[in-house]
Amino acid sequence: MVKQVFNGPRIPPTTGVTCMTFAHLTMATRDVAATETFLATTLGWKPLSRPGNIDMKGAWLEMGPGxxxxxxxxxxxxxxxxxxxxxxHFAIFFTGSEFPQLKERLQEKGAELIAPLRETPFERFFFRDPNGYVFEVIDQQGYLENSE
Structure with a gap:
């Protein structure tokens, strides 16, 4: 496998097969405003404008480029x-050196931190958000250094 600095979706070497990249995921919630605030203030995801053709409460956030x-x-x-x-669960990359600050923000905003059940050669942890969704947070650099 080709190692690269992570700056977006990982693209495998050319194989003649069309590569798909992640566009978006959709999460249901009872409280859009509270969920948007939680994700923006804890994970730093940026609010986006959303299409006007959706007849229900919603919010769009940018998780990363594209x-x-x-x-x-x-x-x-x-x-x-x-x-x-x-x-x-949802797995996301994050800068490992910022884990302590992230964990503090998550707990301050009502998330439950969950220790991993299995060991890995890179740091990671889980949390349950106020909606009940589980997220895995993976040390991006540690993962890249230990994946082959």
Missing amino acids: QQIHLLEVADFEPSAHEAEFGR
Whole structure:
């Protein structure tokens, strides 16, 4: 595998196969404004303007270059019982040296920190957001240095 400095989606060497990159994911929430504030203030995701052709409360945020999360208000939303390390979760890269500050922000805003169940050669941790979603935060540099 080709090692590269991570600055966006990882593109494999040319194989003749069209490569797809991540565009956006959509999260349901009972409170769009609170979720948008949580993600912006803890993870630093930037609010974006959203299309005017959606007839429900929502918010768009930029997670990274060309990557978005779309929040949609669903009044009866309930998180999955399968939100876990070995279940459904969202994995994101973050600068490992900033983990202490990130963990502090997350806890201040109501997130529950969760220790990983399995060891890896790079630092990572999990958290449950106020909606009940589970996120995995991976030390970007450590991951790249230890992946082959």
